[in-house]
Amino acid sequence: MSGEKVVDVARDFSRFPAGRFKEDGPFSGQAFRDEVLLPRLRQNQEALTIELDGALGYGSSFLEEAFGGLVRLCGFKAADLLQRLNLRSVDDSLVREIRSYITRAV
Amino acid sequence: MWSTLGWLIAWLTVIIGWVVVSDQQNHRELRKDRSTRLTDLRAEIAGVEQDAIAFHTADTCDREKALALIRRLSHLTREIALLRRCEYLNDDCGEARVLFRQACTGENFDLNDATFVKQHTESPVVGSIMAARDGLEELVIDSLTHTLTVNKSVWASVGTGYDYVRSRTVPLWRRLVGPPAYRGEESEEDT
Numbered sequence: 001m002s003g004e005k006v007v008d009v010a011r012d013f014s015r016f017p018a019g020r021f022k023e024d025g026p027f028s029g030q031a032f033r034d035e036v037l038l039p040r041l042r043q044n045q046e047a048l049t050i051e052l053d054g055a056l057g058y059g060s061s062f063l064e065e066a067f068g069g070l071v072r073l074c075g076f077k078a079a080d081l082l083q084r085l086n087l088r089s090v091d092d093s094l095v096r097e098i099r100s101y102i103t104r105a106v
Numbered sequence: 107m108w109s110t111l112g113w114l115i116a117w118l119t120v121i122i123g124w125v126v127v128s129d130q131q132n133h134r135e136l137r138k139d140r141s142t143r144l145t146d147l148r149a150e151i152a153g154v155e156q157d158a159i160a161f162h163t164a165d166t167c168d169r170e171k172a173l174a175l176i177r178r179l180s181h182l183t184r185e186i187a188l189l190r191r192c193e194y195l196n197d198d199c200g201e202a203r204v205l206f207r208q209a210c211t212g213e214n215f216d217l218n219d220a221t222f223v224k225q226h227t228e229s230p231v232v233g234s235i236m237a238a239r240d241g242l243e244e245l246v247i248d249s250l251t252h253t254l255t256v257n258k259s260v261w262a263s264v265g266t267g268y269d270y271v272r273s274r275t276v277p278l279w280r281r282l283v284g285p286p287a288y289r290g291e292e293s294e295e296d297t
Contacts, residue, residue: 016173018169018172018176018217019218021216023218023220024217024218024221025218056173057176057177057178058180058207059176059211059212059215060208060212060215061211061212061216061217062211090184090188092187092198093183093187093199093200093203093204096201096204097207100204
């Protein structure tokens with residue numbers, strides 16, 4: 001959890017991310033957003049690479065809360081976020097889904 | 107001179123015949139493999155759908171089953187991405203993959219007993235899982251149908267054979283007689 005510009009979900013958070021809210025478990029989307037994404041995004045204005053491979057997999061509820069929540073609850077603008085976040089995965093549908101949550105979050 | 111020409115034609119016929127037979131055999135093997143992989147993929151999509159419905163219609167929220175479902179879904183969507191890269195699938199199924207994952211794990215998937223609601227088989231959650239499975243499977247069936255119905259013509263194999271012979275002989279010829287006097291742009295054989 002240092003201030004590096006790459007977040008590897010499996011290494012920096014958990015190989016088993018699941019659930020939406022903190023009440024749902026220790027590795028929920030809310031926990032990932034608040035403990036991993038927010039500190040790094042607020043630390044500086046540079047691009048942040050998110051390495052998604054390596055984790056067991058992702059539920060949509062986790063992804064929506066973690067990434068959609070940045071726009072819905074934390075005051076980030078969708079366009080800025082899409083520019084700053086560099087999402088990496090061999091499963092391109094994951095990237096597409098996350099981008100849709102950021103774009104459509106209200 | 108005529109005998110040399112006859113000898114050359116005979117050998118060319120043998121080589122082209124061998125290339126065509128070999129290429130047609132490769133095509134058949136590839137088609138068999140594609141068909142098997144896509145049929146397995148259909149079975150896997152059906153399996154994930156069953157797991158998702160079983161999770162949502164259970165009496166309580168089973169975290170272990172939820173994690174197993176996430177794992178299986180992840181494996182499925184990555185497999186689809188791989189098959190697309192190998193051109194086994196005609197479509198990247200990107201939107202269909204997203205919709206299927208959302209249907210299975212978007213709603214009623216907080217993994218918390220307090221918020222989990224047992225679904226009945228006609229609920230919107232179960233209905234959307236079934237619809238998303240159909241949408242994804244339809245794209246796989248399209249690719250499967252294409253695989254099973256499209257044959258490679260003998261002329262296409264002759265073309266493959268010509269490309270093969272050309273790719274082998276042109277560099278050899280250049281090595282023997284030297285490069286062309288002028289090369290405006292680098293050709294494919296050089297790279």
